[in-house]
Amino acid sequence: MGQLTTGEREFASVILLVLMILGIAMAAAGRFDPMGVHGGMVFLYSGALLWWILTSFFGKEPDASRFSSYYDDPIKVGVALTLFWAVFGMFIGVWAAAQLAWPSLNFDTAWSSFGRIRPAHTTGVIFGFGGNALIATSFHVVQRTSRARLADQLSPWFVIFGYNLFCLIAVSGYFMGVTQSKEYAEAEWYADIWLVIVWIAYFVLFVRTLARRKEPHIYVANWYYLAFILVVAILHIVNNLAVPVSLGNAKSYTVWSGVQDAMVQWWYGHNAVAFFLTAGFLGMLYYYLPIRAQRPIFSYRLSILSFWGITFFYMWAGSHHLHYTALPLWVQNLGMTFSVMLLVPSWASAGNALLTLNGAWHRVRDDATLRFIMMAAFFYGLSTFEGSFMAIRPVNSLSHYTDWTVGHVHAGALGWVAMITFGSFYTLVPSIWKRERMYSSALVEVHFWLAVIGTLIYVFAMWNSGIIQGLMWRTYSPDNTLVYSFVDSLLAMYPYYIARAFGGLLFLIGAIVASFNIWMTVRTVPVAVQASSDAPLPSGIYGATTSPAE
Amino acid sequence: MDFDHETMLELSKVWGLLYLILFSVGVVVYTFWPSNRARFDRAQTEIFDKDDTPWR
Numbered sequence: 001m002g003q004l005t006t007g008e009r010e011f012a013s014v015i016l017l018v019l020m021i022l023g024i025a026m027a028a029a030g031r032f033d034p035m036g037v038h039g040g041m042v043f044l045y046s047g048a049l050l051w052w053i054l055t056s057f058f059g060k061e062p063d064a065s066r067f068s069s070y071y072d073d074p075i076k077v078g079v080a081l082t083l084f085w086a087v088f089g090m091f092i093g094v095w096a097a098a099q100l101a102w103p104s105l106n107f108d109t110a111w112s113s114f115g116r117i118r119p120a121h122t123t124g125v126i127f128g129f130g131g132n133a134l135i136a137t138s139f140h141v142v143q144r145t146s147r148a149r150l151a152d153q154l155s156p157w158f159v160i161f162g163y164n165l166f167c168l169i170a171v172s173g174y175f176m177g178v179t180q181s182k183e184y185a186e187a188e189w190y191a192d193i194w195l196v197i198v199w200i201a202y203f204v205l206f207v208r209t210l211a212r213r214k215e216p217h218i219y220v221a222n223w224y225y226l227a228f229i230l231v232v233a234i235l236h237i238v239n240n241l242a243v244p245v246s247l248g249n250a251k252s253y254t255v256w257s258g259v260q261d262a263m264v265q266w267w268y269g270h271n272a273v274a275f276f277l278t279a280g281f282l283g284m285l286y287y288y289l290p291i292r293a294q295r296p297i298f299s300y301r302l303s304i305l306s307f308w309g310i311t312f313f314y315m316w317a318g319s320h321h322l323h324y325t326a327l328p329l330w331v332q333n334l335g336m337t338f339s340v341m342l343l344v345p346s347w348a349s350a351g352n353a354l355l356t357l358n359g360a361w362h363r364v365r366d367d368a369t370l371r372f373i374m375m376a377a378f379f380y381g382l383s384t385f386e387g388s389f390m391a392i393r394p395v396n397s398l399s400h401y402t403d404w405t406v407g408h409v410h411a412g413a414l415g416w417v418a419m420i421t422f423g424s425f426y427t428l429v430p431s432i433w434k435r436e437r438m439y440s441s442a443l444v445e446v447h448f449w450l451a452v453i454g455t456l457i458y459v460f461a462m463w464n465s466g467i468i469q470g471l472m473w474r475t476y477s478p479d480n481t482l483v484y485s486f487v488d489s490l491l492a493m494y495p496y497y498i499a500r501a502f503g504g505l506l507f508l509i510g511a512i513v514a515s516f517n518i519w520m521t522v523r524t525v526p527v528a529v530q531a532s533s534d535a536p537l538p539s540g541i542y543g544a545t546t547s548p549a550e
Numbered sequence: 551m552d553f554d555h556e557t558m559l560e561l562s563k564v565w566g567l568l569y570l571i572l573f574s575v576g577v578v579v580y581t582f583w584p585s586n587r588a589r590f591d592r593a594q595t596e597i598f599d600k601d602d603t604p605w606r
Contacts, residue, residue, distance in 0.1 A: 149604040217589040296594040308577040
């Protein structure tokens with residue numbers, strides 16, 4: 001924050017003062033409600049930030065030389081917050097998985113019951129880990145590909161700290177039992193309104209930075225980031241239209257009713273997967289993959305075709321979550337058809353990524369970072385195929401409500417989203433901190449194998465358990481009665497639930513290793529002599545320190 | 551005309567289909583338009599430019 005001008009410090013103080021007053025108002029109006037606790041949190045959060053601003057309030061103005069470099073300070077904070085949420089969210093995930101195998105791990109308290117820690121896990125990893133990673137990398141990619149510094153210095157901080165306030169309010173609310181009961185949109189009305197404000201600031205900042213670009217053509221990675229920002233705003237607003245019980249009450253009721261509510265929720269839910277967990281991360285892929293592999297993308301035109309394919313097909317796929325429900329059959333068919341069609345642009349992206357690596361396989365062998373990115377593209381191809389397949393109605397009749405769905409989501413979340421993020425971070429961190437390399441390439445290697453083995457154990461456990469569940473629930477005796485009770489199927493799941501928790505634990509350990517490695521890179525690795533180069537190091541340097549493959 | 555389920559049906563089955571087909575034709579034309587080739591080729595390689603400072 002050292003580069004903020006006096007005017008920006010003043011404006012930041014005003015924003016934080018307004019937030020503190022809002023926090024007091026929330027605490028007063030909601031004093032008989034969990035909302036009061038949130039008011040106190042808003043007050044303390046903005047107060048802490050205000051104190052930070054005030055400590056350097058009368059410091060000297062930054063000089064004009066700042067305009068000759070990119071504005072990377074918010075990205076650094078974003079990287080740290082991403083890793084914090086990764087460890088937190090994955091820890092809660094392992095805990096939730098362990099509760100399924102050993103239910104007494106909720107210690108008989110309300111806040112730690114499965115129904116509360118499960119949304120804390122999903123919000124922690126999707127919005128905390130994924131969202132912070134997207135914001136941090138989008139600031140990096142948009143600056144580098146546009147050759148333009150971020151449009152101003154205050155709004156990146158507003159976006160990062162505002163977004164993390166949303167995550168904090170959301171996750172702490174679940175522990176207190178505050179929820180809208182909408183999957184991936186559990187946060188209540190006041191958190192939702194706050195996210196809209198933050199998101200509009202993000203959109204304006206991104207577009208203003210793009211407007212400063214050098215080239216007339218916008219690099220394709222930015223298209224994906226922009227689609228992510230714009231569509232998530234639309235989805236979030238429409239799905240969260242709700243009327244609160246009162247201004248001092250956390251509870252609200254959605255304006256949608258019945259099957260329309262279900263349709264809006266899954267239009268949101270599936271497009272959250274599409275535009276939060278796919279489009280934004282494809283933006284990462286289309287920048288960090290060519291940079292790390294030192295090869296241009298295999299086909300730029302194919303990336304454009306698949307961009308529009310993904311953007312326009314995904315919008316209609318949500319209804320495949322509602323097969324065999326009161327939703328009109330033609331709407332179910334529409335969702336099913338579009339889901340199958342989605343395989344084309346999805347595999348075009350995955351294929352484009354893997355073909356880019358064609359000719360650089362020796363780098364993939366030597367460089368665990370590039371291997372993370374390669375593995376992410378592979379899992380992207382795998383889980384998009386699986387998703388299209390599961391959206392077909394008869395397949396869905398077997399897979400729906402079973403652990404197969406959970407396995408599918410985690411093939412995407414661990415294999416695709418998390419691996420592309422870590423691959424990007426191992427490229428990004430030495431670059432923005434101007435270090436010559438990561439602290440330990442051996443630890444990157446360790447992390448890679450923990451991540452791959454953890455994901456495979458997790459996914460195979462859930463495939464097995466899901467298909468067994470599905471088959472047990474539909475096994476009839478000759479007298480047309482069900483052969484197995486629900487508890488029978490639950491007992492059959494026991495070994496798989498243990499395996500799943502173990503796979504998740506390996507993945508969590510990998511994230512902790514990554515955090516340690518990045519921390520040590522920032523603290524101990526000397527600054528690169530030639531700080532001007534933004535490119536990764538030649539593979540020879542990695543080979544010289546550790547290279548198990550050679 | 552009443553705005554009911556049938557209207558929605560027609561809207562999506564006829565006009566939705568037309569709009570998506572026309573849109574995909576537009577995207578394909580844009581992608582393969584000959585004069586766009588140069589800027590795509592530039593975009594593909596420009597990200598490797600070593601100069602790590604903003605132009606403004």
